[in-house]
Amino acid sequence: MPAGFIDDIGQRRDTGTRRGVRIEGKGQEEAMTRPTKDQQAQERRRDRLIREQVHDTYKLKGKLPEPTVCPECGAVFHEGRWRWAPRPAGAHETLCPACHRIEDRYPAGYVTLSGAFLKDHRDEILGLAHNIEAREKAEHPLKRIMATEDQDGTVLITTTDIHLARSIGDALHHAYEGELDYQYTEASNILRVTWSR
Numbered sequence: 172m173p174a175g176f177i178d179d180i181g182q183r184r185d186t187g188t189r190r191g192v193r194i195e196g197k198g199q200e201e202a203m204t205r206p207t208k209d210q211q212a213q214e215r216r217r218d219r220l221i222r223e224q225v226h227d228t229y230k231l232k233g234k235l236p237e238p239t240v241c242p243e244c245g246a247v248f249h250e251g252r253w254r255w256a257p258r259p260a261g262a263h264e265t266l267c268p269a270c271h272r273i274e275d276r277y278p279a280g281y282v283t284l285s286g287a288f289l290k291d292h293r294d295e296i297l298g299l300a301h302n303i304e305a306r307e308k309a310e311h312p313l314k315r316i317m318a319t320e321d322q323d324g325t326v327l328i329t330t331t332d333i334h335l336a337r338s339i340g341d342a343l344h345h346a347y348e349g350e351l352d353y354q355y356t357e358a359s360n361i362l363r364v365t366w367s368r
């Protein structure tokens with residue numbers, strides 16, 4: 172893993188997700204590889220598509236009473252967002268959107284990995300994906316990996332949050348290069364990320 176990676180993630184995290192939907196800016200290292208104008212335009216368009224999308228059936232279930240605690244994972248809804256905190260006295264109980272998705276087996280993000288390099292470095296690559304999850308989940312309880320499945324030489328990672336899927340794709344591309352692509356489906360608010368090397 173390149174030395175600048177953690178700084179890069181820290182920097183991205185500082186860009187914040189105050190509005191619930193975040194698209195991270197391009198990392199410095201990515202910028203230094205000087206993508207072509209076409210690639211930049213494509214990336215901007217992709218970012219805009221995702222940024223414009225705020226609909227999420229798992230977030231718009233009406234205003235929750237505060238405080239509310241998730242009986243499954245213990246996350247606390249307080250001051251308008253889910254966070255890790257000690258259980259408040261007299262808290263209401265309802266499943267958080269992440270646990271809800273897990274119960275429904277309805278991922279928001281799909282990251283499909285493939286290629287010969289993956290075959291030879293599977294554990295290392297999945298380790299990086301899980302490190303990204305641990306880092307993001309520590310601050311955002313709704314960002315979780317749901318499952319990791321092997322399917323005919325590919326590995327599918329599903330996530331409870333589209334931004335985590337994107338972060339994992341970006342991190343793999345940053346660490347190992349290869350081919351990275353995103354496909355966003357607006358109607359269902361699902362992000363499919365494919366990475367191949």
Ligand SMILES: [Zn+2]
Binds near residue numbers: 245
């Ligand atoms: Zn929960």
